[in-house]
Amino acid sequence: GAGVSQSPRYKVAKRGQDVALRCDPISGHVSLFWYQQALGQGPEFLTYFQNEAQLDKSGLPSDRFFAERPEGSVSTLKIQRTQQEDSAVYLCASSERTVSYEQYFGPGTRLTVT
Amino acid sequence: EDKVVQSPLSLVVHEGDTVTLNCSYEVTNFRSLLWYKQEKKAPTFLFMLTSSGIEKKSGRLSSILDKKELFSILNITATQTGDSAVYLCAVDQAGTALIFGKGTTLSVSS
Numbered sequence: 001g002a003g004v005s006q007s008p009r010y011k012v013a014k015r016g017q018d019v020a021l022r023c024d025p026i027s028g029h030v031s032l033f034w035y036q037q038a039l040g041q042g043p044e045f046l047t048y049f050q051n052e053a054q055l056d057k058s059g060l061p062s063d064r065f066f067a068e069r070p071e072g073s074v075s076t077l078k079i080q081r082t083q084q085e086d087s088a089v090y091l092c093a094s095s096e097r098t099v100s101y102e103q104y105f106g107p108g109t110r111l112t113v114t
Numbered sequence: 115e116d117k118v119v120q121s122p123l124s125l126v127v128h129e130g131d132t133v134t135l136n137c138s139y140e141v142t143n144f145r146s147l148l149w150y151k152q153e154k155k156a157p158t159f160l161f162m163l164t165s166s167g168i169e170k171k172s173g174r175l176s177s178i179l180d181k182k183e184l185f186s187i188l189n190i191t192a193t194q195t196g197d198s199a200v201y202l203c204a205v206d207q208a209g210t211a212l213i214f215g216k217g218t219t220l221s222v223s224s
Contacts, residue, residue: 059211
């Protein structure tokens with residue numbers, strides 16, 4: 001079956017622009033996670049959904065970051081008024097269960113803010 | 115503060131060598147430790163460890179967890195150039211977010 005997909009794969013935005021990043025999790029996966037990975041670093045947690053409910057958004061770096069998963073499947077991460085420090089790879093992962101279980105990652109969206 | 119520390123940060127070996135990658139952690143509400151391989155794209159799952167002292171193996175890769183000393187190791191025997199990648203260690207904290215280390219970059223030369 002299909003894995004986690006993300007679009008776009010690459011995005012270049014001018015500082016101040018808004019961007020929207022899409023994640024299609026594996027069908028039927030209950031949990032969905034967003035991570036930010038800066039160059040040379042491990043992924044850092046941004047936010048977590050269980051079905052359509054956003055249960056944890058403690059990792060979102062500022063109120064310019066917003067995520068939603070309105071129907072419990074596809075999720076969108078929106079960044080408003082992008083800044084250069086937002087440049088990173090944004091990874092989406094999904095997990096079949098709500099308890100400890102392996103997370104499957106998408107290919108990521110590489111965002112470059114100029 | 116919760117943290118996961120991997121060492122070394124980078125490693126260069128020759129094909130056929132055996133390598134050991136280290137991961138130590140200090141987290142609250144530990145549930146499991148996971149190893150991922152990342153090759154310029156999505157991290158791919160290798161192992162999930164929940165119990166101390168039980169080795170998990172997959173081909174030339176193996177891993178073990180020590181919950182008393184709070185660390186895990188990932189061993190790769192008879193390395194191949196295809197093993198070149200970043201190896202990420204992550205701790206599952208209470209079944210939600212994964213806390214990742216910075217990764218170990220392994221380069222295997224032929």
